Each structure stands twice: as C-alpha cells, then as structure tokens.
Amino acid sequence: MAYNLRNRNFLKLLDFTPKEIQFLLDMSKELKAAKYAGTEQKKLVGKNIALIFEKASTRTRCAFEVAAFDQGAQVSYIGPSGSQIGHKESMKDTARVLGRMYDGIEYRGFGQEIVEELGAHAGVPVWNGLTDEFHPTQILADFLTMLEHGKGKQLHQIKFAYLGDARNNMGNSLMVGAAKMGMDIRLVAPKAFWPEQSLVDECLTIAQTTGATITLTEDVQAGVNDCDFLYTDVWVSMGESAEAWEERIALMKPYQVNMAMIEATGNKNVKFMHCLPAFHDDQTTIGKEIADKYGLNALRSPMMCLSLNIQSFLMKLRTACILLKRSW
Template sequence: MAVNLKGRHFLTLLDFTPEEIEYLIDLSASLKLKKRAGIRGNALEGKSVALLFEKPSTRTRCAFTVACIDEGGHPEYLGKNDIQLGHKESVKDTARVLGRMFDGIQFRGFKQETVEELARYAGVPVWNGLTDMYHPTQILADFLTIKENFGYLKGIKLVFVGDGRNNMANSMMIGSAKLGLHFAIASPEGLRPSDELVKKCEEFNKVSGGTIEFFEDPKEAVKGAHAIYTDVWASMGEESKLAERIALLKPYQVNKELMAASGRNDTIFLHCLPAVKGNEVTEDVFESPQSKVFDEAENRLHTIKAVMVATIGNV
C-alpha cells in the first residue's frame, strides 16, 4: 500500500495507521543515511516553517531548525514573547495569519487543545513538538533507535519506569499498541494513563498483537525488557511537585540493579532528555554502553525531518 501523508497534520500517533508510522520511521532512516553521507537535500526548497514555542527546548528546536535547513527550507523561531498567541490575539486568528505566510507550523507548549486549534484553522500542516498530553515526534526517534539496535519493532518489550501518566508514557503506549510492541509501565498506581486511552490502545493491540501491562514493582516489570525508558519525575510546569515526586518515585529509579533485572545482556536504556541524574536515572547507567540516549537525541533530527518532508515536501 502506497503511503501519502502530503498535507497531513502530525498531532498524535492516534491519527496514524501502523503502515504510516512505519513509513515515517523508514523515511527517517533513509534521511539519516543521506545526512551521514553529507548529501544536502531540496525536499523543502522554497518552504518556510513557523516554530512556535511556549515551552523552552533544546532537541525539538534544534531538530526542526537543522532539518528544515538541511532540505533547503527556511525556519522561523517564534518564542512566547515574539508573538501574541493566546494573549492579545486568539489561537484561531494566529493560525489563520501564520497559515497564509508559512507552509507548515510546529507548536511546542502546554495544551493539546492549542495545537489542535492551530491545525483546525491554519490551512497548512501543523506538527506537535510536545504538549502536556502527547509527544509524538519523540516516539518516532525512540522507535528508530530501538530498530537500529534490534533490527525490528514488533514483539519488542519496552518498559517505561516512573511517572506513567505523562506525555511520554501516553505516546509510547499508543505507538507500541499500533506497531505490536509489548509495553509495560512500572509506576505507583496513581500515576498511570487514563482508562480511556488504555482502552483505545487495547483495541489497537487486538490488531497488532501488542500488549499493555501495569506494575507497581519495577523489577517485575522489566523482566525480559529489550529497552527500559524513563523521564523526569516532574514535567515542565510541575516543578512545585518535585519533592513529593522524589519521595514517591525513588523506588522507580533506573540503576544498575534495575537494568540487570531485565535478565538480558542486550537491554538498552532510553531517555527523552534532559535527564536529572541521581533522580530518575543514576550516572553510571546514563553513561554506560547500554545507554543510547544520544543516538536517540540525534534521531530527533532525522524523524522530525521525515515528518516535514512527508507532509509538505517537494516529493
């Protein structure tokens, strides 16, 4: 089946079929080879993209900027103090203005409703660079990294340890269910995805052959894990809860003992970064040969490039 994503938004992996997600991962791999070979592209020649940031960023901002330039496009960074988004000007009106000037719009911020409203009114593809609910571009980078290490995705056991109701856990669960991974969350019972989202993912699992499991005991969760994933214990905007989260999540720290509990000698460690070493992960795991976090960070570039090329590219 031919895959055509031209003109599509990229707001959540819920909107994409397994074939479309696999297409983006494969396209990312080919664009990575091209980049490594020093080949500049022209898939975005003549295109301009707006990069809207309510939240600060290292990897997302740099990846969108470099990816756009690599393929001949022009990126324009618009921080929260640069435009009137949601303050003097409504999201709806901002979308209609930017949509007439740019070929695509990236949004990184708080509310999923904001990126959805941008998409509703912009008239051009809108890409979710992160919201409080979803982080779909990160999942593409994570899955590309896993595929590079194991050669496949379907049947992989991927375990998320820590705050299991954040945007990473949500998006990872969706991606795993779509592509047939065995996904587990190790967390306190109160920090898990919504029942509604779990039910949706269970329906995807009926087609893909994937599974979802929840554990309070992290050592039980990671048995047989190909990849162990964690994230910061307090997301952006939740810093006031950090002391409470440290007390609650200390048993979920990814350390050498937890990595060994997988029972595999090829288990890899993943983290979307930035990491708070000493909280969710120890320094020795972060710096170990099992850690693939910087491959993962680089893969943000190639997967984000694939999303832009597939949706607005000259192909």
C-alpha cells in the first residue's frame, strides 16, 4: 500500500505512524535492490538540495550526497563555518530564503527546536540529519540492517539492547523507533543516563498500541538476555567537553560491549551494532588521547562491531535516497 508523503518533513519518528515508517523501510529496500541491479531510475533530475551541517559529519553527509546524485539531484553543502546561520541571520529568515532557492533541505546540528523551526518556515521538505535529541535517518538505516541480519524476523519479533549513554539522540531515537514498530528494546545504562521521563512516558503510551516492550535497567545481565542485537554508541557525544571522559569512562565501564556480554545474551547468532564513529583503537587523534590518559582497555570492544557498520551506512544512503524521492 502506498502512502502520500509528498512535501512531508522528516524531523523525528514521533511524527510518523508505524505503517508510514514501514513504507519508508520497504521503499528503501527496493531502492537498494535497484541500485545493485543497475536499474535505479533518476526521479530528481532538476532538483536542488541544500545540506546544512552545523556539526561536521562523514557518513551522513556522504549518504545524502550520494543518494541525491544517484537520483539526479544537485546539492549545496553548507558547513559549520560556511554560513551566517545563527550569527547574522536567524534560522527563520534562513529557512525562508533557502526555501525559495532549493527543493529540499537537510539539517544536522544542535537543538531539535532549530530543525523544527527550519521545517516550519522553509516551505519545502526538511530532513533531520541529526540533532541533540534525535537521529531519525540513522534509525531507519539500523532497522533495515536488523531486518537483513535478523534471521528472517520482522521488527516486532526482534529483541535488542542499547548500552551506554541512553539519554543521547541515539538512545532517544532507538526507543521511539522500537515503540513505533512494536519491538522489544532494553535501555541498559546507569539511571542518570536514561532518557527524559517525558519521552519514556510517551513511548510507553505508544507501546500500548503497538505491543512494544520498553525496559530501562541498570542490570546488564538481565538487559542483554536473549537479545538478537547489542547496540552501543560513544560515551561522550559531540559538543561535550574532554573533561567529561574520565568520569564517564568510570560510569560506563560495566556497560562496555565485550565478549563476556555477548556470551551473556545466550544467543549464538547475536549481532553487535555501532552507529560510528567508534574508538576501538589508538589510530585516531581522540582515540590516542583516550588511550594515553586511560589506557587501551577504555577503548577496546570486539572487532566484530565493525561487521554491520558498513551495512548500516549503505542503508542510510538508501534511506536518504527514499526520503528525497518521496518528498516530491
């Protein structure tokens, strides 16, 4: 069944019904198949898209650019230091100007209220590439990955645990997505790092309709038991100070994904996912700094963590493509 998403913003999964989300996932799967078969049709020839990045990115930027090019659209990249947004020009004014020049706008930056304001005044579709509160395109990519590697299970049959800092945009978004799609999600983290109670309550209300199971716990053993996927993210998010590392590492060490945790799932087919970037060695500037201060054990997690990351990126590329395509 087709759904009319014409001119719809994609700002957070809370704005979409489970059937609309499933429709996006199904279309993304079809686009991926067409891409690999060499049969993808360019539906966006003559369209122009603005990519606003107030926070730097590798995968999200590449996903939107390649998806746009694959569909025949042109892009303009507006980086962290490449505009007057928030300095000499308000987001409201920026939205009105760019909305007259472009057919769609992607935004990656800070507060959710910023992308909401952009979406309210642009007059063209706006897509959230990440805010402090939500990262909806990543969730669609992750759910597609779970479907492809979940041994034939549908989303409502999948159990997964998110470990670490569950109050960030990934913890929030995975919880919302799981609630919408009837999944069994366990947020395994110190209580101080659980999502805001208001969002938890909203997701629990959604779960009453969809049949989702939402568990918040500090108990690692109980949280990971019988999971199909273990998911984690960095322990200090973009914008947080380096001084936060020492305290954060001490708090999060029990929630580090390692072989003991994987074995504790009791599922020999369990998969490990990470949205990246991941500090698993000392071969990056930040990774080396952490290793020098706190030792390599603060970085290490099983290398199998990389096994699904590229798949997730490819899914994000297809997801970006479907968002662009379905907006017009």
